Amino acid sequence: MASCTSSIPSGEREVSECSSATGGAGKELKVNIEFMGGAEMMFDNQKKLNVTLPPAECKWTIRSLLAYMKVHCAKGGGLERFFTGDSVTPGILCVINDQDWELLDTLNYELEPNDNIIFISTLHGG
Amino acid sequence: MPVLCSANCGSNAVLKRPKTGDALCKECFFWAFETEVHNTIISNKLFQRNSLVAIAASGGKDSTVLAYVLKLLNEKYDYGLRFVLLSIDEGITGYRDDSLETVKKNQEDYEMPLKILSYEELYGWTMDQIVAQIGRKNNCTFCGVFRRQALDRGAALLRVDCLVTGHNADDIAETVLMNILRGDIARLQRCTAITTTSEGTIPRCKPLKYTYEREIVMYAYFKKLVYFSTECTFAPNAYRGYARVFLKDLERMRPTAIIDILHSGEQLSVKDSVKMPERGKCTRCGFVSSQEICKACSLLEGLNRGLPKLGIGKKSHADRIRKALAEF
Numbered sequence: 001m002a003s004c005t006s007s008i009p010s011g012e013r014e015v016s017e018c019s020s021a022t023g024g025a026g027k028e029l030k031v032n033i034e035f036m037g038g039a040e041m042m043f044d045n046q047k048k049l050n051v052t053l054p055p056a057e058c059k060w061t062i063r064s065l066l067a068y069m070k071v072h073c074a075k076g077g078g079l080e081r082f083f084t085g086d087s088v089t090p091g092i093l094c095v096i097n098d099q100d101w102e103l104l105d106t107l108n109y110e111l112e113p114n115d116n117i118i119f120i121s122t123l124h125g126g
Numbered sequence: 127m128p129v130l131c132s133a134n135c136g137s138n139a140v141l142k143r144p145k146t147g148d149a150l151c152k153e154c155f156f157w158a159f160e161t162e163v164h165n166t167i168i169s170n171k172l173f174q175r176n177s178l179v180a181i182a183a184s185g186g187k188d189s190t191v192l193a194y195v196l197k198l199l200n201e202k203y204d205y206g207l208r209f210v211l212l213s214i215d216e217g218i219t220g221y222r223d224d225s226l227e228t229v230k231k232n233q234e235d236y237e238m239p240l241k242i243l244s245y246e247e248l249y250g251w252t253m254d255q256i257v258a259q260i261g262r263k264n265n266c267t268f269c270g271v272f273r274r275q276a277l278d279r280g281a282a283l284l285r286v287d288c289l290v291t292g293h294n295a296d297d298i299a300e301t302v303l304m305n306i307l308r309g310d311i312a313r314l315q316r317c318t319a320i321t322t323t324s325e326g327t328i329p330r331c332k333p334l335k336y337t338y339e340r341e342i343v344m345y346a347y348f349k350k351l352v353y354f355s356t357e358c359t360f361a362p363n364a365y366r367g368y369a370r371v372f373l374k375d376l377e378r379m380r381p382t383a384i385i386d387i388l389h390s391g392e393q394l395s396v397k398d399s400v401k402m403p404e405r406g407k408c409t410r411c412g413f414v415s416s417q418e419i420c421k422a423c424s425l426l427e428g429l430n431r432g433l434p435k436l437g438i439g440k441k442s443h444a445d446r447i448r449k450a451l452a453e454f
Contacts, residue, residue: 038355090374100141
């Protein structure tokens with residue numbers, strides 16, 4: 001199981017006046033990421049990642065998680081086929097704690113500690 | 127904040143259906159998914175009682191879900207069918223050899239006999255050898271044409287009444303787009319048919335024709351079905367890839383786009399005055415073909431003569447090469 005830690009110093013940071021800065025904000029946040037259906041091939045065949053997100057001023061969302069992953073977890077080729085703009089490439093599904101992200105406001109979903117986030121590719125064939 | 131299932135069953139929804147926008151719980155989704163496939167089978171009269179049905183199985187998500195759902199529906203609604211899995215080994219190292227292991231697992235899980243036919247035994251060439259000879263352009267043409275015929279031959283060999291494939295709504299919408307872009311009116315008209323029959327061949331049908339790829343993947347995920355997913359090592363250059371990317375972009379903007387394109391394709395009618403290629407039989411192998419010599423035989427001739435371009439492109443081009451060879 002691979003881990004993916006930040007190169008950003010994770011010292012105490014002041015919480016800004018960001019309105020949604022409650023709960024997880026200002027502390028480290030651990031989430032579990034899993035790749036399925038071929039999405040793992042875009043991450044050097046890693047099936048699981050345990051990510052410790054550094055303290056942030058605002059709450060972490062799927063959007064900021066993806067931006068973080070792009071910088072810190074991206075390995076191997078094919079990444080342009082995983083990320084498109086600030087989202088995942090159309091055809092890659094996201095399931096958060098066994099729920100379709102479409103029910104959870106997709107990119108705006110606010111991460112909670114120990115969330116299980118699964119990216120499933122529908123783009124890979126048999 | 128949990129979203130409740132649109133079916134008012136009281137459970138929390140786990141997904142949003144792209145086709146309808148409904149939020150459904152796991153059980154209601156399974157029910158909707160399976161019932162839609164059942165309705166497709168019944169309203170199109172896909173099967174007759176006591177038939178032997180071959181399932182084209184690659185070990186991928188579509189054929190795995192197809193085998194699972196057909197077994198389930200056959201028991202639930204007593205279709206009275208028997209199934210056999212038919213797999214084609216194209217001879218692609220690191221791709222098909224791995225996925226065939228998954229098919230062997232399907233065989234045990236679903237208690238269906240399995241027949242594997244290889245390109246090597248049918249044509250004398252593996253895809254690895256073909257690519258070594260022709261390079262990475264047009265290789266998908268060889269593979270697609272050979273596989274189509276290999277499935278027909280396998281179905282004949284197994285003496286089945288019908289062959290089912292795992293083509294889903296996304297696949298068919300992609301094909302509609304490709305045929306529009308290529309201006310292939312004959313295929314555009316045929317490609318949305320749920321059952322295709324032609325003289326001398328075994329009928330083929332697509333029970334997942336109206337099923338979204340996204341839902342197939344979600345179904346497999348929530349049912350915890352094991353399938354093999356990879357990318358063919360030779361595939362990135364295929365034309366289909368462009369249609370696929372375009373379609374997925376459309377789906378994100380408007381999820382009904384896939385079924386809309388499929389329906390448009392179905393509604394399309396071609397004037398009687400438009401001249402269509404006549405479909406006859408290949409003079410060499412006897413399989414259905416709109417040319418005197420079918421595509422598979424042309425491609426094979428090209429390979430065996432060391433002129434791999436013989437079967438690629440227009441027939442007039444191949445005729446010119448053949449004529450030149452005859453004069454030589």
